[in-house]
Amino acid sequence: MNIYTFELKKLYSSVALWVLIILFLVFNIFLVVSSGDQYVDFIGATSHETDYVLNEDFYNRLSQVQTSEMEIDCLEQLKLDTYQAEDVFDGYDVNEVGERYIEATGAPEKFAEIIRNKYSDLQREVDKKAESNEAMTLYFAGATYYMHQLLFKDLMGWLIVEGVLISALLVLLSIGYENSNKTENIVYSTKTGRNILRSKFAASISAGLGAYLLLAMVTFVIYFSMNDYSGIWGSSVSSIFNYRNDIIAGVRPFVTWHSYSVFTYFLATMAMSIGLICSFTLMAFIIGTMIQNSYISFFVFLIINALMIAIPLMMSNTTLFSYYVKYYSMLSPVWLWLKHSLWFTDGDTDTLWKYFETMGLCVSILVLTASSILAAARFKRRDII
Amino acid sequence: MLAVNNVTKKYNDFTVLENINLEFDNGVYGLLAPNGAGKTTLIKMITTLLFPTKGEILWEGTDIRALDDKYRDIIGYLPQEFGYYKNYSPRQFLEYLAALKGIDRHDSKGKITELMELVALEDVVDKKMRKFSGGMIQRVGIAQALLNNPKILILDEPTAGLDPKERVRFRNMISSLSKDRIVILSTHIVSDIETIANQVIMFKDHKLFCNDSPSNICNTLEGKIYETWEIEKIDIPHILLTQRQEGNNTLVRFATDVEYNGEAHKVTPNLEDVFLYVYNDGV
Numbered sequence: 001m002n003i004y005t006f007e008l009k010k011l012y013s014s015v016a017l018w019v020l021i022i023l024f025l026v027f028n029i030f031l032v033v034s035s036g037d038q039y040v041d042f043i044g045a046t047s048h049e050t051d052y053v054l055n056e057d058f059y060n061r062l063s064q065v066q067t068s069e070m071e072i073d074c075l076e077q078l079k080l081d082t083y084q085a086e087d088v089f090d091g092y093d094v095n096e097v098g099e100r101y102i103e104a105t106g107a108p109e110k111f112a113e114i115i116r117n118k119y120s121d122l123q124r125e126v127d128k129k130a131e132s133n134e135a136m137t138l139y140f141a142g143a144t145y146y147m148h149q150l151l152f153k154d155l156m157g158w159l160i161v162e163g164v165l166i167s168a169l170l171v172l173l174s175i176g177y178e179n180s181n182k183t184e185n186i187v188y189s190t191k192t193g194r195n196i197l198r199s200k201f202a203a204s205i206s207a208g209l210g211a212y213l214l215l216a217m218v219t220f221v222i223y224f225s226m227n228d229y230s231g232i233w234g235s236s237v238s239s240i241f242n243y244r245n246d247i248i249a250g251v252r253p254f255v256t257w258h259s260y261s262v263f264t265y266f267l268a269t270m271a272m273s274i275g276l277i278c279s280f281t282l283m284a285f286i287i288g289t290m291i292q293n294s295y296i297s298f299f300v301f302l303i304i305n306a307l308m309i310a311i312p313l314m315m316s317n318t319t320l321f322s323y324y325v326k327y328y329s330m331l332s333p334v335w336l337w338l339k340h341s342l343w344f345t346d347g348d349t350d351t352l353w354k355y356f357e358t359m360g361l362c363v364s365i366l367v368l369t370a371s372s373i374l375a376a377a378r379f380k381r382r383d384i385i
Numbered sequence: 386m387l388a389v390n391n392v393t394k395k396y397n398d399f400t401v402l403e404n405i406n407l408e409f410d411n412g413v414y415g416l417l418a419p420n421g422a423g424k425t426t427l428i429k430m431i432t433t434l435l436f437p438t439k440g441e442i443l444w445e446g447t448d449i450r451a452l453d454d455k456y457r458d459i460i461g462y463l464p465q466e467f468g469y470y471k472n473y474s475p476r477q478f479l480e481y482l483a484a485l486k487g488i489d490r491h492d493s494k495g496k497i498t499e500l501m502e503l504v505a506l507e508d509v510v511d512k513k514m515r516k517f518s519g520g521m522i523q524r525v526g527i528a529q530a531l532l533n534n535p536k537i538l539i540l541d542e543p544t545a546g547l548d549p550k551e552r553v554r555f556r557n558m559i560s561s562l563s564k565d566r567i568v569i570l571s572t573h574i575v576s577d578i579e580t581i582a583n584q585v586i587m588f589k590d591h592k593l594f595c596n597d598s599p600s601n602i603c604n605t606l607e608g609k610i611y612e613t614w615e616i617e618k619i620d621i622p623h624i625l626l627t628q629r630q631e632g633n634n635t636l637v638r639f640a641t642d643v644e645y646n647g648e649a650h651k652v653t654p655n656l657e658d659v660f661l662y663v664y665n666d667g668v
Contacts, residue, residue, distance in 0.1 A: 001490070006481050013472070182468025186529060189432040190485035191458040384434040 003192060007203035010177060011170050020169070021211055024162040028219040031158065032226060035150050040143050040227055042067075042074035047231025052138040054085050054240075081141040081241070088240045088253045089130035094346075095119045097249045101349045104248045106317050111327065111352060118354045122346050125257055129238060134259055137235035144241035147227070148254070153341035155223065156269055159216050160337055163277040166215075167208025168284035168301055169294075174204040175285065176294030184384050194380045197289065201372075205281050212277055216270070233263040246348055256344045257354060265344070272343055275361045279333045282368035289375040305334045312350070327352040331360035386410055387431070387537060387567055392440035394426050401426045403591045405440070409537075413563045415578030415599075416571040417656070418588045419664050424571040425465055427588075428541050431569065432462045444537075458487060461535030465542045465571075467526035471515040475506055475525045478514065479532060486533040493532070500528040503558065519546030527555070531562075538562060541571045556581050575657040585656065589663060599656050606654035606662060612638050613649035626661045 001009070011017065050061040062082065067075045098119030102112045129135060140147040175197070178184040188194050242254040260268065284301050291297040312329040315322040329335055330350050336357055342348060343357040353359055389407040393400065402423040416424045429435040430442060433449060433456070442449045449456040470478055476497055483493035501507045504524035514522065523546045530538060540559075544552050559568055560581050570578055578585060578599075585602055587594040595602055610626070616637045619625045623641040630636075638652070640662045 001480070001484065003484050006484055178468075181470055182466055183470070184468070185429075185432070185434060185464035185466070186462060186468070186482065186526075187485060189434055189457060189460065189462045190482065191454050191487040191533070192485040193433070193454060193457050195454070196485065381436070383436060384429070 003196065003199040004203055007174060007196075007199045008207060011174060011203060011207040014170075014173060016173070017166065017170065017207075017211065020162075020166055021215065024166075024215055025218055028155070028158065028162075028215065029222060031154060032219065032223045036226065037143060037146070038071075039074050039077060040140055040147060042071050043078060043138070043140050043143065044228030044231060046075075046078065047138060047228075050138070052232045052235045054082060054136040054138060058082070058138070078141055082138070085136065085240055087130060087133055087135050089126050089135050089238075089255075092126055092130070092253060094122050094126050094252075094255060097252060097346070100249050105349050108320055108323055110320075111323055114352050118346060118352070121354055122255060122257070126255060129255070129259070132259070134236045135238050135240045135253070137239045138232055139235040139237070139239035139241050139262065140232065141241055144239055145243055148237070148242050149341070151223070152265070152269060155219060156273060157337075157340055159212065159219065160273050160276060160340060162215055163208065163212030163273065164280040164337070166211045167205065167277050167281040169298060170208045170211075171201065171204035171281050171284045172288045172294045172297045172301070174200040175288035176292055176297060179292040180294060188384055197376050197379065201285055204285075205278065208281055209274060209277065212274070229262065234261050236260065237262055237265040244342075244345075248349060255346060257346075258344070260344060268344060269340075272357055272361065273340075275365065276333055276336055276340075279361065279364040279368055282365070282372050283333065286368065286371050286375045289372075289379045308332050308334045309338070326350055330356060331363050333360075333364050336360045336364070386445065388443045389427070389431070390441050390443065392427075392430065392437045392442065394423075394430060394435065395438045400591050402588070405588075405593050407586065407593070407596060409567045409569065411563070411565060411567055412583035413559060413568045413570060413578070413581050415582035415585045416569065416588075417573070417575065417578060417585050417660060419573055422588045423591060424573075424588070425541055428462075428539055428569065428571055431537070432460060432539055433457060454487075458533065459536040461530035461533060461538045463523075463526045463530040463540045463543055465545075467522060469514055469522060469525065472513055474509075474511045474513055475501060475528070476510045478525065479529055482529050483532050488533060496532060497528075500531055503531070504528045505554075520548055520551055523547055524551070527558075535566065537567045537569070539569045539571075542573075543570065544572065544574060544577050552577070575655075575660050579656045587660075587663060594663065602659050603654045603656060606640060606659055608651065609640050609642060609662075610638065610652050610654045610658050611641065611645060611649040612636055612652050613645075613647060615647050615649070618647050624662060624665050626658055 046065055049065055050058050062079065065075060095116070098115050102115055107115060178187045187196060237260045238254050238256055243251050244254050245251045256265070284297070287301050287304070288294070288297045291300060308329065312326045315325055317323065327350065330339070330352070339347060339351065339357070346354065347356050387409040389405055392402065392405045394402045405427065416427065418424050426435060430437055436450070444452060444456050473481070479497045479500070480493060483497065488496065498507070501510045504527055506521060506524055506528070509517070509521070514525065517525070523543070527543060530540065544555060547555060556577070559570065562568060570582065572578060582599060584596060585599050586596045613619070614634050614636060616628070616635050619637055619639045622643055623639045623645065625637060625639050627638045628635050638658070640658060
C-alpha cells in the first residue's frame with residue numbers, strides 16, 4: 001500500500017464517518033419520502049404520452065390521454081394548467097428587476113452601473129429564450145415550483161451541507177490524526193516527514209467526495225424512483241411554470257444565463273456542489289494545519305463560516321466600504337452555498353456580477369489553494385513541540 | 386559526521402539550550418542529564434522536529450534542513466513519548482511507517498519479520514497493540530526506529546517501561562548496532578549508558594557541561610568519593626550521593642571537595658556519582 005492508501009484506510013476506519021453517513025441518509029430519505037404528490041406522479045407518467053414540449057402535438061395527445069377514476073382530477077388539473085399557456089418571456093423586461101434591486105439596496109452609482117449592465121446582458125438572454133420558445137415546456141406544470149425547490153433547493157442544499165461537514169471533518173481528522181495519537185514525532189521525522197500533508201489532503205478530499213457521491217447517489221436513486229423524471233428531463237428549467245419570488249422583485253420567471261434542461265441543470269448543480277465542497281475542504285485544511293487539534297479546528301471552521309455570513313448582514317449600507325464587503329462576501333463559499341438555489345441565474349440583490357457562482361467558485365478555489373500552499377509551507381517550518 | 390554548531394534554542398525569552406557544539410561519529414553517545422535539562426530539545430532538533438534559534442546542524446557538511454528528506458532517510462528515532470495506533474497490529478503499524486520511510490513494500494515485509502524477532506515480539510506481530518504492555522510498546526518503538534537501517538539512531542529514554550531483563554537485552558542490542566552507525570541515547574538513568582556509551586554528554590544550566598568518555602568523566606571526581614557508616618556526619622560541605630543498607634547499618638556514599646574528618650574510605654568514582662555530584666541541587 002502507498003501512503004495515500006494508508007491515509008485513506010485511516011479515514012474509512014473512522015466510526016464517526018459511517019455514523020454521519022447513516023444519519024444523513026436517514027434525514028435525506030425522510031425528506032424524499034415526505035414529498036410524495038399524486039399530481040406529480042400523474043405528470044411523470046403522462047409526460048411519456050404527451051412529451052414535454054407545449055405545442056399543438058402536446059394538446060392533441062393530452063386530449064387523448066385515458067386515465068383512471070382516481071386520476072381524473074389530475075388530468076383536469078393538467079389541462080387547466082396548460083390551457084392557453086403563453087411564453088412568459090415574450091415582452092418580459094428583466095431590466096426592471098435590476099432597477100428595483102438598485103433602489104432597494106441604495107447601491108452606489110459605481111455598483112449600480114455594474115448591476116444595470118448585468119441585467120442588460122440578461123435581457124438579451126431573455127429575448128433569445130422568447131425567440132426560441134425555450135420556456136414552453138411542461139416540467140411539472142402546476143407543481144413545478146414545488147418540485148424545483150424540493151430538488152434544487154432542499155435536497156441539493158442539504159446534500160452540500162452534508163458533503164461539506166463530512167469533507168471538513170475528514171480533512172481535520174486526517175491532519176489531526178498524528179496529534180491525537182501522539183505519533184507526530186515518529187511520523188514527521190520519517191523520510192516523508194511533513195510532506196505527508198499532501199497524501200492526507202488527497203485522501204481526505206477523495207474520501208469526502210466519495211461520501212458525498214454515496215449520499216447523493218442513494219438519495220437520488222430513491223428520489224427519482226419515487227418521482228418519475230424520465231419524461232420531463234428535457235424540459236427547460238426556465239419553463240413557464242417555474243418562477244422565483246423575492247420581496248423586492250416579486251414573482252418573476254426563473255431566468256438562467258444559458259439554456260438548461262432539467263437534466264443539464266441537475267448536472268451543472270452537482271458539478272458546482274462538488275467544486276463548493278472542495279473549496280470548503282481547502283478552508284478546513286488551512287485551519288487544520290494551523291491548529292492540529294481536530295475538534296478545536298472544526299469549531300473554528302464553523303465560527304469562521306458563521307462570521308462570514310454574519311458580517312455582511314450586520315453592516316449597514318452607509319459607506320462604500322460596506323457595499324464592497326457585501327458584494328465581495330457573496331463570492332465566499334458559505335454565501336455561494338446560501339444562494340445555491342439561484343446558481344446560473346442573475347442572483348438577487350447582493351449579487352453584482354453575472355455568473356456569480358462560477359466566479360465565486362473560481363476565486364474561492366484560487367485563494368484557498370494559494371492559502372493552503374502557504375499554510376503547508378508554514379507547517380513545514382513549524383516546531384513540533 | 387553529524388555536527389551541531391553553536392546551536393541555541395529559545396522559546397520566546399526562555400533559553401533551553403545555549404551555544405551547543407557537538408560532533409558525532411560512529412559509536413554510542415549518551416545524553417545524560419536530569420529531566421528538563423534540554424536532552425529532548427537537542428534530539429528533536431537533530432530529528433528536524435524543532436529548528437535551532439541560532440546555529441546549524443550539519444550532516445557530512447551540509448545543513449540538515451537543506452538535505453530535507455535525504456537526511457530524514459538516514460535517521461531512526463524513538464521518541465520519549467512513543468505514540469502508536471491502538472487499533473493496529475505491530476505489522477500494520479510498521480508497514481505504515483515503512484511506507485513513510487520510503488521502503489519498498491516487498492523489502493519491508495522481510496525487514497518487519499526480522500525486527501519483530503529481534504525485539505522478541507514475533508508471537509504477537511498480528512495482535513492489536515491496544516492490549517500491549519508498556520514494555521511491548523517500547524519494543525515496537527525500537528523496531529520502528531530500526532526499520533530503515535539508519536545511519537543515525539536516536540533513542541530518547543528508550544528503556545522506559547522495560548523490565549530489568551529487557552534492559553539488559555536492549556543494552557546488548559545497542560552495543561551490537563553501534564559499530565557502523567551513530568547511536569544517540571538520551572536518558573536520566575545512569576546504568577543505561579554506563580557500560581555501552583563511548584561518549585557521555587552532559588548539560589548544565591542550558592549549556593554543554595561535558596562531552597567525554599565515561600572513564601575520563603569519572604576521573605574528574607578521583608579522590609573525592611568516599612563511603613562511610615557515619616551517616617550523621619554527612620552534611621554541608623559534603624554531598625551525600627547514595628545510601629545502601631548492609632545488615633542493620635547504612636553505608637553512605639558521598640563526595641567532598643574538602644578533607645573529611647572521620648572514618649571513611651575512598652572509592653573509585655562511577656558515572657552515577659558524577660551525575661549526582663553535578664546535579665546535586667536538592668539531592
